[in-house]
Amino acid sequence: DSGxxxxxxxxxxxxxxxxxxxxxxxxxxxxxxxYQQSLDQGLQFLIQxxxxxxxxxxxxxxxxxxxxxxxxxSELNLSxxxxxxxxxxxxxxxVDSKGRxxxxxxxFGAGSRLTVL
Amino acid sequence: xxxITQTQPGMFVQEKExxxxxxxxxxxxxxxxxxxxxQPSSGEMIFLIYQGSYDQQNATEGRYSLNFQKxxxxxxxxxxxxxxxxxxxxxxxxxxxYTGGFKTIFGAGTRLFVKA
Numbered sequence: 001d002s003g004x005x006x007x008x009x010x011x012x013x014x015x016x017x018x019x020x021x022x023x024x025x026x027x028x029x030x031x032x033x034x035y036q037q038s039l040d041q042g043l044q045f046l047i048q049x050x051x052x053x054x055x056x057x058x059x060x061x062x063x064x065x066x067x068x069x070x071x072x073x074s075e076l077n078l079s080x081x082x083x084x085x086x087x088x089x090x091x092x093x094x095v096d097s098k099g100r101x102x103x104x105x106x107x108f109g110a111g112s113r114l115t116v117l
Numbered sequence: 118x119x120x121i122t123q124t125q126p127g128m129f130v131q132e133k134e135x136x137x138x139x140x141x142x143x144x145x146x147x148x149x150x151x152x153x154x155x156q157p158s159s160g161e162m163i164f165l166i167y168q169g170s171y172d173q174q175n176a177t178e179g180r181y182s183l184n185f186q187k188x189x190x191x192x193x194x195x196x197x198x199x200x201x202x203x204x205x206x207x208x209x210x211x212x213x214x215y216t217g218g219f220k221t222i223f224g225a226g227t228r229l230f231v232k233a
Contacts, residue, residue: 002161033221042208043162043223056220090162096219101150101169104212106221108154108162 003027006091006109014117018079021112023091025072031055031096032074033106034066037088049074050096081116088113119144121211123224130199131232137184138194138227140209148214151192152221153183156206165207168192170214196229204231 003026013019025032034046045058049068060066063081068074078085088111097103120143130136142151153165168176168183176183184193196203206228212221 031219035223042225045220045222048219050219058220088160092162101152101167101212104150104221105152105164105167106154106162106210107164110161 002107002109004091004093004107004109006089006112008112009110010113010115012115012117013081015081015083017081017116018077019081019114021076021078021089021091021114023074023076023093023109025074025091025093026107029093029095029107030072031094032068032072033092033094034060034074034076035090035092037090037111038084039087043090046076078114081114083116086114086116119146119149119211119213119222121209121222121224123209123227125227126225127228127230129230129232130196130203132201133198135195135197136199136229138196138207138209138229140192140194140224142190142192142209142211144190144211144213146213150212150214151183151185152210152212153181153192153194154208154210154223156208156226157202158205162208166194199231201231201233204229 005024030051035043046060048056066076092106092108095103149170152167155163166178182195209224
């Protein structure tokens with residue numbers, strides 16, 4: 001158990017629907033990252049939050065949004081789903097510190113596998 | 118802009134032999150961190166090793182070592198004495214210290230197959 005909890009593990013839904021993926025970071029970590037991994041692909045960075053505030057944004061679609069709550073858990077909302085959104089969505093957390101690279105190691109959750117039919 | 122390149126889609130290695138997985142990067146930031154992660158077929162992402170751009174010595178963690186050549190902008194992962202359980206996807210990643218925001222970006226990965 002990495003200490004990062006993601007729910008749900010699996011989700012099957014239809015095109016046009018909306019889903020919410022949830023992530024609880026490892027205890028003590030203030031940063032939460034979201035990544036998308038399509039089949040046999042690398043990890044695409046979506047967005048990062050630090051202590052409740054958005055800190056960095058990648059190629060996140062406008063149909064996707066995220067937030068980090070005061071208790072540091074985060075949610076990724078995916079709306080108007082398309083077939084191409086089917087992927088493994090990872091949440092990762094870190095302590096996050098400038099200059100101390102060990103503190104920027106990402107601890108990953110097990111992922112949420114989304115299938116859009 | 119930061120960029121990570123892994124040019125080996127797949128690699129084969131004989132059990133008990135050493136293998137090097139290549140990673141090159143591009144950044145104009147003088148301060149950056151380089152990381153390697155392993156993704157077994159079960160899907161989880163496992164951290165292996167990291168190297169800071171100002172670290173004088175190459176990082177080592179057990180059977181993993183990072184061959185850091187700053188001038189060539191390469192950060193190759195060396196796995197010694199390969200084991201069957203090393204068969205997995207391996208990702209190189211980078212985070213810049215000042216520019217590029219706070220994101221960690223990943224390369225496309227190298228799939229390693231260890232033969233008995």
